[in-house]
Structure formats: structure tokens, C-alpha cells
Amino acid sequence: VHIELINTGSELMLGRVVNSHQQWICRQLADRGFVVQRQVAVADTAEDIIAAVREALARADVVITTGGLGPTSDDITRDEIARLLNRPLHEHAPSLANIEQFFASRNRPMPASTRVQAMVPAGAVVLPNGHGTAPGLAIDVTPNPFHPAGTPSWLVMLPGPPRELHPMFSEQVLPMLASKFPIREEFVCRTLRTVGVGESVIEERIAPGLRPLVEAGLEIGYCARTGDVDVRLSARGASAGRVVADAERFVRDRVGQHIYGTGDELPEEVLVRLLTGRKQTLALAESCTGGFIANRLTNVPGASAVFRAGFVTYSNDAKQSALGVRAGTLAAHGAVSEAGAREMAEGARAQTGADFGLAVTGIAGPSGGTEAKPVGTVFIALASAAGTKVINPVNRYDRPTFKYVTSQQALELLRRTLLGL
Amino acid sequence: VHIELINTGSELMLGRVVNSHQQWICRQLADRGFVVQRQVAVADTAEDIIAAVREALARADVVITTGGLGPTSDDITRDEIARLLNRPLHEHAPSLANIEQFFASRNRPMPASTRVQAMVPAGAVVLPNGHGTAPGLAIDVTPNPFHPAGTPSWLVMLPGPPRELHPMFSEQVLPMLASKFPIREEFVCRTLRTVGVGESVIEERIAPGLRPLVEAGLEIGYCARTGDVDVRLSARGASAGRVVADAERFVRDRVGQHIYGTGDELPEEVLVRLLTGRKQTLALAESCTGGFIANRLTNVPGASAVFRAGFVTYSNDAKQSALGVRAGTLAAHGAVSEAGAREMAEGARAQTGADFGLAVTGIAGPSGGTEAKPVGTVFIALASAAGTKVINPVNRYDRPTFKYVTSQQALELLRRTLLGL
Numbered sequence: 001v002h003i004e005l006i007n008t009g010s011e012l013m014l015g016r017v018v019n020s021h022q023q024w025i026c027r028q029l030a031d032r033g034f035v036v037q038r039q040v041a042v043a044d045t046a047e048d049i050i051a052a053v054r055e056a057l058a059r060a061d062v063v064i065t066t067g068g069l070g071p072t073s074d075d076i077t078r079d080e081i082a083r084l085l086n087r088p089l090h091e092h093a094p095s096l097a098n099i100e101q102f103f104a105s106r107n108r109p110m111p112a113s114t115r116v117q118a119m120v121p122a123g124a125v126v127l128p129n130g131h132g133t134a135p136g137l138a139i140d141v142t143p144n145p146f147h148p149a150g151t152p153s154w155l156v157m158l159p160g161p162p163r164e165l166h167p168m169f170s171e172q173v174l175p176m177l178a179s180k181f182p183i184r185e186e187f188v189c190r191t192l193r194t195v196g197v198g199e200s201v202i203e204e205r206i207a208p209g210l211r212p213l214v215e216a217g218l219e220i221g222y223c224a225r226t227g228d229v230d231v232r233l234s235a236r237g238a239s240a241g242r243v244v245a246d247a248e249r250f251v252r253d254r255v256g257q258h259i260y261g262t263g264d265e266l267p268e269e270v271l272v273r274l275l276t277g278r279k280q281t282l283a284l285a286e287s288c289t290g291g292f293i294a295n296r297l298t299n300v301p302g303a304s305a306v307f308r309a310g311f312v313t314y315s316n317d318a319k320q321s322a323l324g325v326r327a328g329t330l331a332a333h334g335a336v337s338e339a340g341a342r343e344m345a346e347g348a349r350a351q352t353g354a355d356f357g358l359a360v361t362g363i364a365g366p367s368g369g370t371e372a373k374p375v376g377t378v379f380i381a382l383a384s385a386a387g388t389k390v391i392n393p394v395n396r397y398d399r400p401t402f403k404y405v406t407s408q409q410a411l412e413l414l415r416r417t418l419l420g421l
Numbered sequence: 422v423h424i425e426l427i428n429t430g431s432e433l434m435l436g437r438v439v440n441s442h443q444q445w446i447c448r449q450l451a452d453r454g455f456v457v458q459r460q461v462a463v464a465d466t467a468e469d470i471i472a473a474v475r476e477a478l479a480r481a482d483v484v485i486t487t488g489g490l491g492p493t494s495d496d497i498t499r500d501e502i503a504r505l506l507n508r509p510l511h512e513h514a515p516s517l518a519n520i521e522q523f524f525a526s527r528n529r530p531m532p533a534s535t536r537v538q539a540m541v542p543a544g545a546v547v548l549p550n551g552h553g554t555a556p557g558l559a560i561d562v563t564p565n566p567f568h569p570a571g572t573p574s575w576l577v578m579l580p581g582p583p584r585e586l587h588p589m590f591s592e593q594v595l596p597m598l599a600s601k602f603p604i605r606e607e608f609v610c611r612t613l614r615t616v617g618v619g620e621s622v623i624e625e626r627i628a629p630g631l632r633p634l635v636e637a638g639l640e641i642g643y644c645a646r647t648g649d650v651d652v653r654l655s656a657r658g659a660s661a662g663r664v665v666a667d668a669e670r671f672v673r674d675r676v677g678q679h680i681y682g683t684g685d686e687l688p689e690e691v692l693v694r695l696l697t698g699r700k701q702t703l704a705l706a707e708s709c710t711g712g713f714i715a716n717r718l719t720n721v722p723g724a725s726a727v728f729r730a731g732f733v734t735y736s737n738d739a740k741q742s743a744l745g746v747r748a749g750t751l752a753a754h755g756a757v758s759e760a761g762a763r764e765m766a767e768g769a770r771a772q773t774g775a776d777f778g779l780a781v782t783g784i785a786g787p788s789g790g791t792e793a794k795p796v797g798t799v800f801i802a803l804a805s806a807a808g809t810k811v812i813n814p815v816n817r818y819d820r821p822t823f824k825y826v827t828s829q830q831a832l833e834l835l836r837r838t839l840l841g842l
Contacts, residue, residue: 013457015448016644016651019440022462027436036434037469039462041443048458163819223437230437284733290719291712294733298711299820301787309739312705312715312731314724318773322730322743352739366722398584399720 001181003029003036004060006052008067008077009160010043020162021066028169031263033187033236034177044074050084057146057153062177067160069134071113077157078119078137085141085155087121092135095126099133127156127172132164138176154180188240190248192231193265194258195412199224202231205254213247220247226397227405257421260412267411268296268303274418275306282414283354284310285323285344287335288362288378292403293410308352313344323347334373336361338390341379349383356417357383360410362395364402376402380410382417389417422602424450424457425481427473429488429498430581431464441583442487449590452684454608454657455598465495471505478567478574483598488581490555492534498578499540499558506562506576508542513556516547520554548577548593553585559597575601609661611669613652614686615679616833620645623652626675634668641668647818648826678842681833688832689717689724695839696727703835704775705731706744706765708756709783709799713824714831729773734765744768755794757782759811762800770804777838778804781831783816785823797823801831803838810838 005025011017019041026036037060042048049068056063068077082089096118103110117134120126127136136159142152156173158165194202199222210220216239221232231251235243252259261270275282284294284307294310297303311322316335319325324347325340333339341361349357362378369375376396382389391413395405415421426446432438440462447457458481463469470489477484489498503510517539524531538555541547548557557580563573577594579586615623620643631641637660642653652672656664673680682691696703705715705728715731718724732743737756740746745768746761754760762782770778783799790796797817803810812834816826836842 010642011644012443013447013460014451014642014644014653015444015446015457016642016653017646018444022433023436023439025436026434030435035464036436037463038473039434041460042458043456052459221431221435221437223432223435225438232435232437286712289716290724291707291715291731291733292719294707294712295710295716295824298713298733298735299824301820303711304735307733307735309735309743310712310731310733311743312712312719312728312733314719314728314730318730321772322732351742399722403716403720 001034001062002060003034003062003064004056005036005039006049006056006063006065007039007041008044008049008052008065009041010045010074012041013043021160021165024162024166025064025066025169028174031189032174032178033183033189034181044068044076046076046080049077049080053081053084053155054146057141057144057155058148060153061151061181062154062156064156064158064173066158066165069117069136069157069159071111071116071133078121081139081155081157082121085121085139087123087139089119089121091115092118092120092126094128095120095135098128098135102133125176127158127168129159129164130167132159132161134159134164136168136172138173185236186238186240187234187236188244189232189234190244191263192233192248192251192259193228193261193263194231194255195228195260195267195408197229197255197258199229202229202255202258206231206251209250209254210247213243213250216243218243218247226401227408257416260415266296266300267408267415269300271411271414271418272297272300272303272306274415276302278418280355280418281306281308281352282356282358283308283348283352285348285357285359286310286312287314287319287344287360288364289360289403289406289410290314293358293360293407296407296411308354309348311348311351319344323351336363336373336377336379338379338381338392341381341390342383342388345381345383345388355384356414357381358410358414359383360406362406364399365396366399378406378409380406380413382413384417389413422455422483423481424455424483424485425477426457426460427470427477427484427486428460428462429465429470429473429486430462431466431495433462434464442581442586445583445587446485446487446590449595452610453595453599454604454610455602465489465497467497467501470498470501474502474505474576475567478562478565478576479569481574482572482602483575483577485577485579485594487579487586490538490557490578490580492532492538492554499542502560502576502578503542506542506560508544508560510540510542512536513539513541513547515549516541516556519549519556523554546597548579548589550580550585551588553580553582555580555585557589557593559594606657607659607661608655608657609665610653610655611665612684613654613669613672613680614649614682614684615652615676616649616681616688616829618650618676618679620650623650623676623679627652627672630671630675631668634664634671637664639664639668647822648829678837681836687717687721688829688836690721692832692835692839693718693721693724693727695836697723699839701776701839702727702729702773703777703779704729704769704773706769706778706780707731707733708735708740708765708781709785710781710824710827710831711735714779714781714828717828717832729775730769732769732772740765744772757784757794757798757800759800759802759813762802762811763804763809766802766804766809776805777835778802779831779835780804781827783823783827785820786817787820799827799830801827801834803834805838810834
């Protein structure tokens with residue numbers, strides 16, 4: 001199945017917003033065995049939208065557009081596509097009722113301009129919008145005047161706001177796609193998420209041994225970010241399930257202790273799950289990460305059951321008053337030191353009665369480094385009833401990458417301790 | 422100038438990563454008066470890359486590609502483009518020396534595969550890479566066999582890693598672009614960043630009065646996110662400077678108190694600047710935002726001069742022990758209450774001796790709401806020598822949006838208090 005994605009929006013071309021739709025839609029499709037061949041972004045102008053849609057219809061079995069279905073003057077995708085395909089628009093009563101209901105339930109008057117969102121091109125399937133006013137639209141373009149062989153295309157228009165697009169795509173578009181384009185071969189995809197080891201090291205350890213499975217149809221993909229690497233194992237055909245399962249077993253055998261989760265799982269989600277299962281609690285003491293780790297943990301629904309408190313102790317005063325770090329320790333070793341990290345972790349644990357105290361202190365940069373402790377120096381300490389462990393990585397990156405990599409190492413230290421690795 | 426952008430990478434098409442290059446490059450260009458007409462992403466396959474480049478060369482004056490210049494087997498952009506343009510590759514000695522130096526300075530052996538990055542198509546201008554091994558390449562495609570009118574194109578290939586691409590683009594590509602395509606008309610662009618007021622309200626207040634300036638060439642753009650709106654004022658031609666300055670004066674007159682900054686400025690940067698200038702300090706007490714505000718503040722270099730400490734007090738115990746919130750207050754009003762927020766803010770200030778104590782408590786959801794305090798209920802308190810203010814917005818969003826919007830409101834409360842608004 002040849003799929004193309006067209007994201008419309010002048011704000012994309014002016015660089016005012018990140019195109020999050022591309023990543024989200026491509027990911028949803030890839031995990032079900034569909035691959036997007038091409039993604040295009042254009043401004044909200046008739047000429048650009050029409051050119052992109054015509055060209056995509058000339059190549060693709062499925063064309064998905066996002067944006068331009070709303071009520072304002074720059075929302076022209078529906079009208080332009082209806083004109084391109086010679087499909088007259090008519091008012092769709094259930095969609096109009098949904099718009100009226102949307103405003104009535106919020107006790108807000110319905111602006112006249114919003115009525116246009118109920119206009120539907122002839123022959124289009126309406127995808128109701130459970131979280132907004134503009135419905136999605138799906139058109140079977142048969143015959144397809146733009147394709148050199150006349151091959152039909154399926155054209156799907158989706159609204160721009162993510163909270164409207166995401167459920168519409170998952171609940172309506174994916175099932176339609178799966179029934180229109182049944183995957184004749186089985187497709188199996190498994191993503192193993194690792195932390196603390198480089199892409200090339202993983203490849204060295206697993207690629208040679210996986211060669212026979214690659215010959216049997218296994219595809220291996222590596223996605224490396226600074227601080228972690230995903231290994232994506234996929235295969236098609238009748239033996240796909242066995243091939244991917246064999247590959248996963250082999251990868252776990254070789255680099256299993258670095259694998260913290262699968263699929264989309266995040267380290268903080270794994271930790272909240274592990275701690276909840278064990279009825280254990282955590283307190284944080286962050287200096288150089290400045291609340292980044294606390295923020296990650298509290299992104300997880302249910303974190304309140306395991307996360308007691310976090311202390312963002314940027315100043316030495318705060319390290320002493322909030323965590324009980326001794327003035328003598330700070331004077332003798334400095335705040336960025338093994339002893340400093342240890343007392344922070346133990347202090348966080350003591351102050352809150354948590355089972356674990358996790359502390360981070362370091363020099364994020366760009367300034368503040370010395371010869372003995374260059375920019376990037378980090379001490380991470382984990383205090384528990386069993387004692388306190390300290391690790392000392394050097395993370396020399398820009399500030400946001402520094403925070404991310406350091407937080408990954410801190411969360412991984414806790415995961416390994418919980419699992420006895 | 423017709424500019425097109427091609428981002429290559431199979432990880433983009435599989436949705437494993439967000440295409441941050443698109444936003445960054447489009448923004449850099451837009452703020453200098455250049456607009457990208459089309460952006461395309463394709464996988465790292467020869468067929469897809471060549472098709473995208475051919476089509477872009479048939480339309481554009483400038484084609485920019487990102488990715489595919491590295492040393493691994495999926496880095497094929499340089500080779501494929503050299504073949505498409507019939508430009509033989511030769512080894513470029515200074516680039517090879519840079520690669521050797523890159524590894525030598527890190528005391529790492531130079532893998533043989535990295536040598537390929539010094540290969541340069543005939544006639545290409547080499548853009549040295551100060552932060553990595555693969556240089557950028559710029560080719561003047563004259564004559565241009567792909568353009569129907571033979572119009573020359575300028576083809577620029579950039580490396581994928583952002584820390585290599587960003588400085589190369591700013592320091593080398595933008596100046597080359599400005600000299601190759603001198604903007605005949607002056608272009609002036611000014612972005613005013615607002616918080617706490619909706620897009621439609623801003624438009625209502627400013628659009629009618631700006632009509633004469635729009636007739637004189639002013640362009641107004643609104644970029645709304647949940648919680649804030651950017652107003653972009655731009656104009657071209659000899660009177661551009663005056664038109665934009667007049668427009669800014671008018672907008673400031675109408676919605677000035679909502680404007681926290683200009684250009685790319687962030688609220689946390691404005692606050693660190695304001696507090697630093699006043700030699701004042703801040704402490705945070707976060708419940709429902711879970712460290713998000715502390716993380717934002719500590720993203721700003723120099724935050725340590727003004728940020729004393731943050732307390733992420735998720736549990737009632739922590740609110741009492743770390744901040745001195747009274748058990749009676751929690752029992753009588755609950756943790757999510759005006760009194761609770763007030764005591765958290767005052768406690769944070771008292772514990773740290775900071776000039777300001779800023780506290781947030783609320784119900785992020787998805788669960789935890791009651792009839793009296795539904796999901797989205799928030800209390801934000803700011804304690805200072807002048808007393809304590811509390812505001813009580815209702816932010817009913819998904820969890821990440823909730824944290825973002827609440828943090829914007831908290832930072833804005835501090836900004837307005839600092840400026841006496």
C-alpha cells in the first residue's frame with residue numbers, strides 16, 4: 001500500500017510550530033505494517049494544497065491530509081479538494097447537529113462561521129469528531145483522473161487539532177484502512193528500548209548472530225537518540241511471529257540488561273509500575289537536572305502513589321536546609337561530589353520516609369566547570385535501606401541534552417537496583 | 422525566492438522521531454524574509470531521495486536537504502545527488518583532516534568508514550563542520566536539466582544531527598543565501614508573544630485598527646497554542662520599518678499588558694532576566710505541575726542566581742514537612758484550595774528566604790476530580806513581602822497540556838507582580 005501524508009498549515013512553513021502529526025501518524029501506521037512513502041507540508045494556499053494533493057493522487061493508494069477543515073478564512077482544504085474532484089458540497093445534518101451540541105453543552109453561542117464545517121463533498125464518508133466540531137472526511141477517488149493508470153485512491157481529510165485527530169485516526173481511520181487494505185501477509189513488529197549503551201555496541205553484539213533470521217525475513221532497525229537506542233524487529237509473512245520472537249530472545253540474551261521496556265514505554269512509566277507493584281516509594285533531590293526528573297515521573301498517571309516529594313536544591317543553602325547536607329561536606333568536597341550526592345540522596349530519603357532517595361548533582365554548563373570537575377561532571381546517588389550507591393558519568397552536552405541524558409542514567413540506576421541487575 | 426526543504430530519514434517515515442529540522446530551518450528563513458514553499462520527507466532509499474530532489478529542482482531556486490551525509494550504509498544522499506547531477510566525487514583533503522582531527526582530539530581511533538564523509542562532488546562548495554565530521558555541501562546547479570525553463574537551482578546538503586546543522590546553517594548557509602539572493606525589498610518582521618488571552622480576543626482588539634497599515638503592506642499572523650498566542654507583524658519595501666513599528670505601537674497600546682516578550686523569548690527567560698536585574702530570588706512549591714516549572718526555569722543559563730529551591734510536594738505529608746502547610750488547613754480545605762496554595766507559597770518563601778514564593782496545587786486528572794473541585798481546578802499563589810495573591814483558573818486538558826498551561830499562568834502571575842501590572 002502506497003501511503004502519502006500531506007500536512008497543511010502556513011504556521012508549519014513559517015516554522016512557528018513543530019509538525020507533530022507527521023511523527024504520530026507515521027508511527028501509528030508503521031506499527032501496523034503500513035509505511036508512509038512520502039510526507040509533504042505546504043502552506044494554506046489553494047495552489048499549494050491542490051498541487052500537493054494532485055501529485056499524491058498520481059502516486060498513492062491512500063492520501064491523508066491534516067488541517068484546513070476549521071471555520072476560519074485560512075481553512076480551505078475541504079473546499080479545494082471538493083473542487084479538484086468535482087464533488088459538490090452539501091450540508092450534512094448529523095455534523096451540523098454535532099456542532100450545535102458542541103456549543104450548547106459549553107453554554108456558548110454558536111458562531112455562524114462554524115456552520116461551514118458541516119459541509120460534506122458528495123460521496124464522502126463522514127468521520128464524526130468526538131472532540132471538536134469539524135468532522136473528518138474520506139473519499140473513494142474512483143476513477144482517479146490523476147493517476148497515470150487510473151488506479152483508485154482513498155483520500156482522507158483529518159482536522160488539525162491533535163486531540164481531535166488522534167482519536168479519529170485510531171478509532172475510525174485505522175480500522176477503515178485495515179478493512180480496505182487487508183494486509184495479506186502477517187506483519188509483526190516489536191520494539192525493544194535500551195538505555196546506557198551505544199548503537200554501535202548493540203549492533204556489534206546482535207547483528208552477526210541475527211544474520212540467519214535476517215535471511216529468513218527479519219528486518220532490524222536502530223533508532224538512536226543521545227542516551228538511548230530503540231531496536232525495532234519486524235517481519236512479514238506466515239513465519240513473521242516466530243522470526244520476531246526468535247530475534248527478541250536472541251537480543252534479550254545479548255543485551256537484555258539494557259532493555260528497560262518495549263513499544264512506546266518510557267523509563268518513568270516502567271518505574272512507576274515497578275514501584276507501585278512493590279508498594280515502594282521514591283523521593284528525589286535534583287540539582288543540575290532542576291526538576292526534569294520530577295517532571296518526567298509526574299507525567300505518569302498514578303505517580304502520586306509512589307512519588308513522595310522532589311527537592312530542586314539549586315543553591316548550597318537549599319541543599320543544607322531542605323536535605324540536611326552538611327556544611328562541612330560542601331566545604332570539603334563541593335556540591336558536585338560523591339559525598340554531596342550521597343548526602344542529598346540520604347537526606348531526601350530521611351526527610352520523606354521514602355524507600356528510595358535518588359539524587360543528582362553536576363555541572364550542566366555552559367559555564368561553571370573547573371579542571372578537576374569539567375562541564376558535564378555528574379554524580380548520581382541512590383539511597384535505600386541497603387545503603388547508598390553513587391555513579392559518576394560525564395555528560396558533556398548542550399543544556400537540554402545534558403538534562404535528558406542525566407535523567408535517563410538516574411532512572412536506569414533505580415530500575416537496575418529495583419530489579420537487582 | 423522559491424525554497425524547498427527535503428528531510429531524508431527512514432526513522433522519520435516510521436515515526437520514530439519528530440522532524441525538528443523542518444520547524445527550525447523554516448523559522449530561521451521566515452524571520453529573514455524567506456518562506457519555504459514546500460517541505461518533503463522521504464525514507465533513505467535512492468529512489469525516494471532522487472525523486473524528491475528531481476521534483477524540487479524542477480520548481481525551486483533553492484533546495485535544502487538534511488541527513489544522509491554520515492558514514493553508515495543508509496547515508497546515501499551525497500552519492501545519489503552526485504550521480505543525479507553527474508558530478509564525480511573526489512576526496513577533499515581539508516575535510517579529511519577535520520575528520521582525523523575530530524577523532525584524534527577525542528583520543529578515539531578513526532573508523533575507516535568515516536573517511537567517506539570527505540568525498541565531495543565536483544564543483545561543490547564545502548561547508549566545514551565545526552561540530553562533527555560530515556561537511557555540508559552546496560552545489561550551483563547550472564544549467565538545471567530538471568527545471569522546465571532551465572532555471573538554475575542552488576542545492577544545499579546539510580548533515581542530520583541538530584548540533585552540527587544549526588551552526589552550519591546560521592553561520593554559513595544564511596549568509597550565502599543572503600548574498601546569492603539579496604532581498605531587493607527590505608523585510609521587517611516582529612513577533613510579539615502574549616499569554617493569558619485568546620487568539621480571537623486579540624484579533625478583535627487589534628485587527629480593525631490595523632486595517633490602514635494592512636493596506637500599506639502590513640501582514641499580521643497569529644500563532645495560537647493552548648495558553649499563549651504569538652502575533653507576527655511583517656512588511657516588505659521601503660516603508661516596512663515604519664509600518665511594523667507603527668503596528669507594534671498600536672498592538673502594545675491595545676494588548677500590551679499581555680505581551681511578555683518578543684521574538685523567540687520564553688517567559689522563563691524574561692523572569693530570570695527581570696529577577697537578576699532586581700537582585701531578587703524565587704522559590705517554588707509545585708504539586709500538580711510536578712517540577713515542570715522548576716525545569717523550565719532551570720533551562721535558562723544563569724537561573725542559579727535567582728532560583729533558590731523548588732519543592733515538588735506531591736503528597737500531603739510532604740506539603741506539611743517540607744513547606745510547613747498546617748494539617749488543619751489540609752483537613753478543612755483539602756490540598757487543592759486557596760488556603761493550601763497560600764500556605765505552600767508562604768512556606769516555600771519562609772523555608773528558603775527567597776523574595777518570592779510561587780506555589781501551584783490542582784487536579785491534573787484524568788481522575789481525582791469531585792463535583793466541587795472538578796478535574797482541571799487549579800490554585801496558584803504568589804507570596805512576597807507585600808502579601809500573598811491567589812488565582813484560581815480551571816485548566817481542563819490532557820496531562821501535558823494541563824502542566825504547560827498552568828505553568829504559563831504561574832509564570833505570568835510572577836511577571837505581572839514584578840512589573841506592577
